[in-house]
Amino acid sequence: MLNRVYLITGSLVALSAYAIFAWLDHRALSAADAAAAIANPESVDWLSIEDDPERLIEISWMPLPRYPNGLEGAYGEVVLEKRFNVDIQPILLDKPGYPQRKPLMFAAGDIPDIVWDGNPSDVQKDIYHGCIRPIPIDLIKKYAPNYFKLISDFAPMGWLYADYAGENWGLPVIWADGGLPTPGVWRKDWLEAVGIEKEPETLAEFEEAFRRFAFDDPDGNGKNDTYGLTNTTIGWHLMFSEFFGAYGVLPFDWVERDGSIVWGGITSEAKEVLALLQRWNAEGVLDPEWITDGLGEKRRLKEKLMNGRVGYAYGMAVFNEFDTSSPKSLVSVLEGLNPEAVAVPAKLPVGPDGQRGVRNWGRASNTYVAGPGVVAEPLKLIRTLKMMEYQVGNGMDVYLESMYGKRGTHWDYANGNPSEGITRLAPFVEERSFQQKVLSVWTTEHPVYHEKSHAAAESAFNEKFRNPKHCLFNAIGRPEMVPSAQLYLEDLRAWQMNVYTEIIRGNFPIEYFDEFAEEWLLRGGAEMTEEAQGVMLRKNEIFASLGIENEEGGQR
Amino acid sequence: MKKLSDSPFRKNQELFLMLAPCLLLVFVFLYIPMGGLIVAFKDFRLSLGILDSPWNGVDTFKKLFSSSDFPLALRNTIIISGLRLTVGFVAPIFFAILLNEVRLKWFGRSVQTLTYLPYLFSWVVLGGIFQMLLAESGPINSLLISLGGQAIPFLTDDVWFVITLVVTAIWQTAGYTAVIYLAALAGIDPGLYEAADIDGAGRFRKIIHVTLPMLRPTIIVLFVLQIGYILNAGFDQIYNLYNPSVYDVADVVDTYVLRRLLTMDFSLATAAGLFKSVVGFMMVMFANKLARRWQGGGSGLW
Numbered sequence: 001m002l003n004r005v006y007l008i009t010g011s012l013v014a015l016s017a018y019a020i021f022a023w024l025d026h027r028a029l030s031a032a033d034a035a036a037a038i039a040n041p042e043s044v045d046w047l048s049i050e051d052d053p054e055r056l057i058e059i060s061w062m063p064l065p066r067y068p069n070g071l072e073g074a075y076g077e078v079v080l081e082k083r084f085n086v087d088i089q090p091i092l093l094d095k096p097g098y099p100q101r102k103p104l105m106f107a108a109g110d111i112p113d114i115v116w117d118g119n120p121s122d123v124q125k126d127i128y129h130g131c132i133r134p135i136p137i138d139l140i141k142k143y144a145p146n147y148f149k150l151i152s153d154f155a156p157m158g159w160l161y162a163d164y165a166g167e168n169w170g171l172p173v174i175w176a177d178g179g180l181p182t183p184g185v186w187r188k189d190w191l192e193a194v195g196i197e198k199e200p201e202t203l204a205e206f207e208e209a210f211r212r213f214a215f216d217d218p219d220g221n222g223k224n225d226t227y228g229l230t231n232t233t234i235g236w237h238l239m240f241s242e243f244f245g246a247y248g249v250l251p252f253d254w255v256e257r258d259g260s261i262v263w264g265g266i267t268s269e270a271k272e273v274l275a276l277l278q279r280w281n282a283e284g285v286l287d288p289e290w291i292t293d294g295l296g297e298k299r300r301l302k303e304k305l306m307n308g309r310v311g312y313a314y315g316m317a318v319f320n321e322f323d324t325s326s327p328k329s330l331v332s333v334l335e336g337l338n339p340e341a342v343a344v345p346a347k348l349p350v351g352p353d354g355q356r357g358v359r360n361w362g363r364a365s366n367t368y369v370a371g372p373g374v375v376a377e378p379l380k381l382i383r384t385l386k387m388m389e390y391q392v393g394n395g396m397d398v399y400l401e402s403m404y405g406k407r408g409t410h411w412d413y414a415n416g417n418p419s420e421g422i423t424r425l426a427p428f429v430e431e432r433s434f435q436q437k438v439l440s441v442w443t444t445e446h447p448v449y450h451e452k453s454h455a456a457a458e459s460a461f462n463e464k465f466r467n468p469k470h471c472l473f474n475a476i477g478r479p480e481m482v483p484s485a486q487l488y489l490e491d492l493r494a495w496q497m498n499v500y501t502e503i504i505r506g507n508f509p510i511e512y513f514d515e516f517a518e519e520w521l522l523r524g525g526a527e528m529t530e531e532a533q534g535v536m537l538r539k540n541e542i543f544a545s546l547g548i549e550n551e552e553g554g555q556r
Numbered sequence: 557m558k559k560l561s562d563s564p565f566r567k568n569q570e571l572f573l574m575l576a577p578c579l580l581l582v583f584v585f586l587y588i589p590m591g592g593l594i595v596a597f598k599d600f601r602l603s604l605g606i607l608d609s610p611w612n613g614v615d616t617f618k619k620l621f622s623s624s625d626f627p628l629a630l631r632n633t634i635i636i637s638g639l640r641l642t643v644g645f646v647a648p649i650f651f652a653i654l655l656n657e658v659r660l661k662w663f664g665r666s667v668q669t670l671t672y673l674p675y676l677f678s679w680v681v682l683g684g685i686f687q688m689l690l691a692e693s694g695p696i697n698s699l700l701i702s703l704g705g706q707a708i709p710f711l712t713d714d715v716w717f718v719i720t721l722v723v724t725a726i727w728q729t730a731g732y733t734a735v736i737y738l739a740a741l742a743g744i745d746p747g748l749y750e751a752a753d754i755d756g757a758g759r760f761r762k763i764i765h766v767t768l769p770m771l772r773p774t775i776i777v778l779f780v781l782q783i784g785y786i787l788n789a790g791f792d793q794i795y796n797l798y799n800p801s802v803y804d805v806a807d808v809v810d811t812y813v814l815r816r817l818l819t820m821d822f823s824l825a826t827a828a829g830l831f832k833s834v835v836g837f838m839m840v841m842f843a844n845k846l847a848r849r850w851q852g853g854g855s856g857l858w
Contacts (some may be wrong), residue, residue: 024594024607025611027607027608028598028607028608028609028610028611029604029608029609029610030610031599031610031611031612033610034599034601034604034608034609034610037603037604038601038603038604103602103822106602107602128601129601129602129603130601130602130603130604131602131603233799233800233801288692288709288712289691289692289693291711291712291799291800291801292687292691292711292712292799309693372603487619487623488623490815490816491623491624491625491815491816494625494800494803494807494815495624495625495803497800497803498800498801498802498803498804500800501799501800501801502801505712505801507801523624524624
């Protein structure tokens with residue numbers, strides 16, 4: 001009896017399993033069909049479409065994720081809604097929620113009309129998954145000529161970030177401060193204490209200062225408890241960047257050498273810097289805690305500078321830290337802790353061949369992409385373009401309104417004086433209420449207006465300490481711009497980080513570098529390097545077609 | 557031929573009826589979603605959905621295993637997991653027995669509560685605390701130096717890092733696991749101890765010959781359950797403590813997958829999860845079989 005039950009159930013299960021599998025197999029597209037469905041979505045004859053201003057258009061818009069959750073109906077949003085006869089439905093995610101919520105929304109087929117993407121790789125993923133639609137360059141030129149010119153003039157790399165298979169898939173946005181290098185900071189009182197009059201400029205002078213910090217008891221407490229400098233392993237883009245810069249190389253990026261693209265991390269210059277750092281570590285100039293410093297946050301680095309453990313810290317020379325009027329700035333806190341301590345922005349060290357510089361992301365930052373909704377209703381995209389054009393193409397006042405809200409209500413010039421910069425008015429001083437009530441779906445920063453809106457003091461600081469010429473850029477914008485980076489980059493980067501750290505700590509001899517460089521190519525690096533040449537050509541092609549001159553470094 | 561009314565189904569039909577909703581829930585919420593596992597064998601595209609995405613056979617698994625880092629990550633996982641499973645498994649047993657021998661009831665109870673406490677903290681918090689405590693200039697190293705020793709690079713040296721991982725993991729979970737053993741210890745018939753007393757056994761002998769044998773079923777059940785997690789080396793802990801200088805020993809399957817998936821590679825995540833589950837399942841079956849054989853068909857999980 002029981003055997004018969006087993007037999008019947010067994011065959012039923014097998015049969016239904018087969019049926020389910022057959023159905024699944026039948027449902028699935030072939031690889032070629034799937035690729036075709038994604039690469040050739042429904043097309044629109046964009047340029048023949050006429051806008052009808054009378055029609056109210058709904059646009060769902062997922063902007064930059066922010067803290068804390070925003071609200072619908074912010075000032076900036078309402079201004080746009082009234083002016084352009086649109087109903088914007090903002091989807092405001094918070095920063096930690098964004099990477100989780102976005103894929104879930106997309107998987108459920110709930111793709112907003114306009115979506116913010118942080119990195120070029122996010123744009124590529126969205127394309128791969130068939131979630132977004134191309135945005136023809138000609139359409140952008142037609143409805144947003146000033147916006148188009150702004151991006152082409154100040155952040156042309158943005159067009160490469162939005163490029164796939166010869167089409168444009170995104171609307172790049174600018175991060176205005178992205179073109180400014182960030183040098184380190186000295187404890188000036190320490191420099192004086194160890195008898196250094198002239199602020200260090202060359203790498204050799206830097207090294208001398210570090211050594212004296214470590215051995216000449218700059219705090220005068222009679223104990224051997226100080227170090228020259230510390231650093232970080234948390235961001236590959238920050239790690240000892242000014243010292244690699246002194247040799248003109250970016251260790252975790254693509255750099256140009258004799259007209260072709262190579263990985264900076266395997267060049268002989270990188271090896272020289274590692275040898276130098278290894279020496280610093282062995283001599284006790286480099287704080288041994290540099291590996292775990294910065295794992296928490298930058299605060300830790302600041303503390304070390306203030307507590308008198310190190311006399312130099314990287315990447316801290318920004319105006320916010322030197323703003324005497326802000327109680328949170330480095331100089332104010334330092335003053336409170338130890339009135340004798342003085343922090344000054346450092347220069348970037350000049351290497352043996354006269355090179356100097358520090359890594360910089362460039363002004364091209366994020367990208368807005370368009371979901372399938374814009375194909376069903378093309379006016380969604382056209383109105384969006386008109387709004388972007390409006391915010392950057394109508395002079396400083398309109399720009400400021402879109403960034404900061406209404407003058408006199410949300411912000412005003414400090415003491416009514418434009419040269420003292422913009423201050424937010426109460427209660428919008430607080431980030432939370434500012435983001436909820438004022439800022440909405442702003443689009444891009446405008447470098448010229450942005451600079452003009454600074455206080456004179458900040459402009460002077462930037463002028464004096466942050467020379468845009470000292471930026472070092474990745475030759476093709478980002479390390480992940482090559483397609484096979486998807487397969488190799490993260491692994492290679494983690495491995496390189498490990499090898500570099502071990503070399504600097506002296507656990508691996510410097511000779512190991514050559515072995516590393518060879519193996520790096522074998523582990524997929526060669527494939528990436530080959531593709532990088534193609535990306536470089538594509539970049540030149542895009543720049544040429546847009547009439548952009550390819551400046552030195554490829555971007556500004 | 558037996559009558560139909562004799563069948564167990566007919567005889568207990570009310571019970572089966574009561575069980576039915578639960579079975580339905582399990583089926584709907586635990587078994588149907590397993591259908592999503594086919595994503596591991598597909599070139600999954602969000603816009604096409606699970607069903608329409610094209611098959612790609614075992615390409616995703618090839619991608620997973622062919623990378624140069626995966627074998628290393630697997631090795632690290634097994635080492636760390638293995639240490640946690642051996643050293644970390646014995647520690648709570650030892651601890652529970654010690655606690656059981658404490659005659660001052662209030663003392664035993666307070667120690668139990670205090671050691672249970674770390675289990676409730678998240679590694680995000682603990683990670684920060686240990687970063688500070690174990691730093692080269694942190695309190696523990698300062699103490700070592702003032703005692704005339706040398707600073708130990710707990711977090712940056714390969715070997716010390718693994719030791720730190722295992723020790724902090726034990727510190728966090730031993731109190732919790734010990735509670736289970738304490739419950740089992742409370743159930744031991746006092747008559748056995750009295751008999752041992754009469755035979756002239758001391759404390760130590762009693763532990764060896766009474767306590768441990770009586771704990772054996774609990775130990776086996778917990779071991780079989782634990783071994784299913786062989787490929788989980790404790791992601792939260794490692795992720796919050798590791799740094800580039802120990803990547804070569806601390807990069808485990810989970811951190812590897814996290815790195816590979818930074819954005820929306822669902823197939824790879826599913827394939828890695830499936831691989832872990834299959835290995836875990838096989839380990840559990842194997843351990844269970846071993847336990848049954850060892851016990852002469854007696855215990856084991858089922």
